[in-house]
Amino acid sequence: MAQETIFSKIIRKEIPADILYQDDLVTAFRDIQPKANTHILIIPNVLIPTVNDVEAEHELALGRMFTVARKLASEAGIAEDGYRLIMNCNRHGGQEVYHIHLHLVGGQPLGPLLSL
Ligand code: 5GP
Numbered sequence: 088m089a090q091e092t093i094f095s096k097i098i099r100k101e102i103p104a105d106i107l108y109q110d111d112l113v114t115a116f117r118d119i120q121p122k123a124n125t126h127i128l129i130i131p132n133v134l135i136p137t138v139n140d141v142e143a144e145h146e147l148a149l150g151r152m153f154t155v156a157r158k159l160a161s162e163a164g165i166a167e168d169g170y171r172l173i174m175n176c177n178r179h180g181g182q183e184v185y186h187i188h189l190h191l192v193g194g195q196p197l198g199p200l201l202s203l
Pocket of ligand 1 (some may be wrong): 105117118128175181183
């Protein structure tokens with residue numbers, strides 16, 4: 088059984104978060120420590136710890152994460168200029184919270200993809 092994270096509490100609204108969107112499959116909220124002018128996290132409501140745990144049964148929620156990313160980028164006014172979607176996996180990927188999340192970052196030029 089996967090261990091719940093703080094994100095499960097955000098989904099259930101047990102702790103505060105700036106929730107921008109929620110439906111039966113996904114929740115989106117502002118990152119508490121934004122790395123860019125726009126920094127939103129989009130997560131499945133079901134607990135999937137890492138991309139390594141993704142199964143075919145998750146495909147609907149994973150697809151919804153992208154349609155919500157598109158909608159929120161448009162609402163944030165950053166769609167035309169562009170943005171970046173990032174999902175980190177495990178230690179080398181820099182994952183800190185073990186409930187998969189799509190970072191939607193933009194609102195400024197983001198520079199090169201990787202700094203190692
Ligand atoms: P990761 O490094 O796992 O890809 O990203 C985790 C992200 O979650 C970080 O950008 C971090 O700022 C954000 N985060 C961690 N805890 C909280 C929280 O309690 N609330 C919100 N809104 N964001 C959080």
